[in-house]
Amino acid sequence: MPPKTPASLKPHKSQVGVASSVQARHSTVSTSRDEGPGERQGQVIKVPAGTYRCPSTELPKRSGDAGRTLMVVTFPPRSGPPHLSTSVLLYEGMGEQLYERYPGFPLPFTSPSPAPYKIVDVGATDAGMIALHTITPGDTIARERPLLLMPHVINANPSDVEHILDDVVDSMYVENQNFIRTLKDWRNTDKATFRAQGVFGTNMFQVTDLPGHDDCGYAGLARDISRVNHSCSPNAHVAFDLETMTFILRAILPIMKGDEVTYCYLGSGFPGAAARQEELERRYGFVCRCTACKLTGTARENSDYFRRMLAERTLGYRRDDLLFAQWLMDGAPVRPPKIDANGQEDMDGLRLAQVTWDLCLRERYIDENLWEQVLARLVKGYSVLKDEEKVQFYAGVAGQLSKAYTGTDRGWDAVSRNPRRTDWWAKLDKKGR
Numbered sequence: 001m002p003p004k005t006p007a008s009l010k011p012h013k014s015q016v017g018v019a020s021s022v023q024a025r026h027s028t029v030s031t032s033r034d035e036g037p038g039e040r041q042g043q044v045i046k047v048p049a050g051t052y053r054c055p056s057t058e059l060p061k062r063s064g065d066a067g068r069t070l071m072v073v074t075f076p077p078r079s080g081p082p083h084l085s086t087s088v089l090l091y092e093g094m095g096e097q098l099y100e101r102y103p104g105f106p107l108p109f110t111s112p113s114p115a116p117y118k119i120v121d122v123g124a125t126d127a128g129m130i131a132l133h134t135i136t137p138g139d140t141i142a143r144e145r146p147l148l149l150m151p152h153v154i155n156a157n158p159s160d161v162e163h164i165l166d167d168v169v170d171s172m173y174v175e176n177q178n179f180i181r182t183l184k185d186w187r188n189t190d191k192a193t194f195r196a197q198g199v200f201g202t203n204m205f206q207v208t209d210l211p212g213h214d215d216c217g218y219a220g221l222a223r224d225i226s227r228v229n230h231s232c233s234p235n236a237h238v239a240f241d242l243e244t245m246t247f248i249l250r251a252i253l254p255i256m257k258g259d260e261v262t263y264c265y266l267g268s269g270f271p272g273a274a275a276r277q278e279e280l281e282r283r284y285g286f287v288c289r290c291t292a293c294k295l296t297g298t299a300r301e302n303s304d305y306f307r308r309m310l311a312e313r314t315l316g317y318r319r320d321d322l323l324f325a326q327w328l329m330d331g332a333p334v335r336p337p338k339i340d341a342n343g344q345e346d347m348d349g350l351r352l353a354q355v356t357w358d359l360c361l362r363e364r365y366i367d368e369n370l371w372e373q374v375l376a377r378l379v380k381g382y383s384v385l386k387d388e389e390k391v392q393f394y395a396g397v398a399g400q401l402s403k404a405y406t407g408t409d410r411g412w413d414a415v416s417r418n419p420r421r422t423d424w425w426a427k428l429d430k431k432g433r
């Protein structure tokens, strides 16, 4: 049964009554069971005092939300197909701010059709996403409305939160409730019992802040994208677009027919396999079985060494920028590699950028905070050296990655098409090198 549309996002007096009932009993809502699931749309929940953190979150605890009113609202407000509708847990006043910022929220969107993937059993990690044909970096693999969006952290006692989340699930379309019950819960292998908190903690992604809730962020539960497994050498990235309220999964590396599509559950800058595995186990309770973590012996030592170098590049980007600027000021010299007494290469700024990019590809690890600065140095450096082919190539890669991470090429494609028309082309020559 589809959820009812709320007459207004503002809580009514009777709904506030429901809220206090939730708070007092710390358990189920007081709406009649006769209404059946899906009938509690617009229900108001008062956040009880206390503090609760989603199991996977690394965010600081918040105290400011205690006593604020939460309500479940289904978007889009006119009933549509369940797979396009999202239950959103909003604090009072946030719905109005969303409509004000994005008239007609949520805006329509398109997704690739037919889908270039299927969800299948992939073995040790259970369900996963497999590509049905070759996918180019920057291309959209999947775009979908979440089943649910909610604050990443709700300040309430854990038992209260459990009941709040159960109520949220009960307020959804029956089809969506049934789907949520099929999702994995890493804390609970007994498939007969359902714990909303466990399922949410296993499958939710962090999204951007929503207007009216600025410092802590929201998390969302997707349909197919929540089936995508983690890899420390991921070939895809997940973004969230608030205007259309969609998760967008895009390729960051070429994906071949039959490849598993993966993304990285960790943030950037994790150096070695041991550190990554410890963090994944601590946050999500699984031992990573990705290709990078399965390496042993010398292959693993090498990979750890290269990942440490990449992490240093990510953290030390200012120093690398200075080194690159120094190379330009020196007149962009092209010299044979200089090896020091310890057998280490003394690299100039362009050579360091080239080695860093080659390591990213060797490790099949494109760090969100590293790729653009490295590719920008390569494009700029090879422009100054008037190497048209390399500028076209690296600007083309930057355009693809920019599309993957932001949805647009942000000017890189024009640089790739016309290297000679950029400000950088042969710049040092004009200065009289």
Ligand SMILES: C[S@@+](CC[C@H](N)C(=O)[O-])C[C@H]1O[C@@H](n2cnc3c(N)ncnc32)[C@H](O)[C@@H]1O
Residues within 6 Å of the ligand: 124, 125, 126, 127, 128, 183, 184, 186, 202, 203, 226, 227, 228, 229, 230, 231, 284, 285, 286, 287, 288, 289, 290
């Ligand atoms: C968001 S779900 C991904 C879909 C999941 N495989 C399923 O069957 O629904 C996350 C869960 O998948 C499993 N998983 C994902 N990536 C993994 C990896 N690299 N190694 C081992 N298990 C993984 C873990 O059990 C994790 O808690």
